[in-house]
Amino acid sequence: MDRFSQLSDSVHNAFEVRNQARDKALMQTRKVIQHAAHAIRAIHRLDVDLADGFLNDARLLVDQLRRDLGEHPDLFYAGYTQDALKEYVEACVTCALIRGQEMPLPEEIEVEPAVYLNGLAEVVGELRRRCLDVMRQGYSPEVERLLSLMDEIYALLITIDYPDALTNGLRRQTDLARGIVERTRGDVTISLREQRLSQSMKELAVLLKTESLNDDEILPEIEEED
Known part of the structure; x- marks a missing residue:
């Protein structure tokens, strides 16, 4: 019985330590996700200082996660x-x-390649959002820059031809990114055509107005000659 008591105490203590570590990690991961979302929201408003503040808060929490879960690698590599x-x-x-x-590289922010690439795939959606925001003010070189970045990200993702078990399901994210890039390219093309059409109509209106003024100047001269 002493052996069973020893085993009971041992496993209960081990699970209690891991459970506390898990609870703390869950709280930290929720905060990381919140800070990351706030940073993205701030940068879309071009509030750089606020975005930097949230990124720094997230970075500190990520560093703390690594330290706290150093002895619990299974929790560190858990889905959440x-x-x-x-x-x-x-x-x-x-x-x-x-x-x-x-853009920062995986080793610079200390994350695994699979995690990095899945995060990079989701960046495509944020770049589309920014692209649409810019297009509301009219077509500009910034739109081309953003679309080019989206193309480069997708071009990289399609080269990662490894099992999903290694890439954390990257193939699905890559397919989603392709759809986003294609829709955005279509939106950019339509926006450019509309802007060119609008500019042509404005130029035509100016031309017609100028010709009308010239006609008004010629008519009095003709009447005087008569």
Whole structure:
């Protein structure tokens, strides 16, 4: 019986430690996701300082997660933790690209390649959102820059031809990214055509007005000659 008591105490203590670590990790991952979402929302409003603040808060929490789960790798690689890291990647890359900066690499933000690529795939949707915001003000070179970035991300993703077990289901995210890129390209094409049509109509209106004024000037001269 002493052996069973020893076993009971041992396993209960082990599970209690892991359960506490899990509860703390769940709370931290929720906060990471919240900060990442706030950072993306801020950068879409071009509030750079606010976005940087949320990114820094998320970064501190991610660092804390790594330390707290150092002895619990199974919890660190659990779905909820990796999802939070994916959202963190999405926020970091989105904020950098919208600001015209170089995007951070996986080793620079200390995440696994699979997590990074899944986060990168979701950046495509945020770039589309930014692209549509810019197009509301009219077509501009910024639209082309954003669309080019979306193309580059997709071009990278389609080269990752490995089992889903290694890439965390990246193939599905890649398919979604392709659809987003195609829809955005269509929207950009329509926007450009509409802008060109609008400009042509304005030029035609000016031309017609000018010709009308010239006709008004000629008529009095003809009447005087008569």
